[in-house]
Amino acid sequence: MTDITDITAAQNSLIQVILANTSSAMKISNTLCDHSQDKVLKADEIIGGLIYRLMIPMTDEEITESMASAEALMYDDSEDEDEGDIEENDFIVDDRDDLLITRTVRTNQCNCDICSQVRVCLCNFKDYVPKDELGDKFKRSIIDTCRAHNRII
Numbered sequence: 533m534t535d536i537t538d539i540t541a542a543q544n545s546l547i548q549v550i551l552a553n554t555s556s557a558m559k560i561s562n563t564l565c566d567h568s569q570d571k572v573l574k575a576d577e578i579i580g581g582l583i584y585r586l587m588i589p590m591t592d593e594e595i596t597e598s599m600a601s602a603e604a605l606m607y608d609d610s611e612d613e614d615e616g617d618i619e620e621n622d623f624i625v626d627d628r629d630d631l632l633i634t635r636t637v638r639t640n641q642c643n644c645d646i647c648s649q650v651r652v653c654l655c656n657f658k659d660y661v662p663k664d665e666l667g668d669k670f671k672r673s674i675i676d677t678c679r680a681h682n683r684i685i
């Protein structure tokens with residue numbers, strides 16, 4: 533029998549996994565942005581980061597790091613400015629007009645490992661079969677988000 537505390541614990545660890553995944557995806561988006569010409573974080577970089585994170589498994593080191601920052605986000609209710617990776621980035625997302633135009637997701641021209649991998653992932657995204665139910669959900673939400681914002685992968 534599962535009691536309510538088991539359910540809550542399971543939900544919390546699921547939330548932590550999702551947060552860890554998201555914060556790691558944002559890190560990738562930031563790298564894509566840093567390595568781009570205009571250095572503006574747009575929907576393209578965000579989509580690229582999410583797709584990369586869905587398709588390229590995290591290393592053990594990345595898992596430890598992202599789980600720790602997710603835990604801090606969930607359980608650290610102090611007002612300190614120490615929210616790590618997410619806090620230190622100044623996201624500038626102002627491409628609302630741009631989102632009215634339907635177009636394919638753009639990538640930068642950088643040839644570093646991450647940026648090249650993102651381009652490969654974008655090519656293979658359509659045929660990619662997620663390994664678990666959570667991956668399925670992530671893939672579907674990426675597709676839905678792109679459709680809603682006129683982006684074609």
Ligand SMILES: [Zn+2]
Pocket residue numbers: 563564567642643644645646647648
């Ligand atoms: Zn790069």
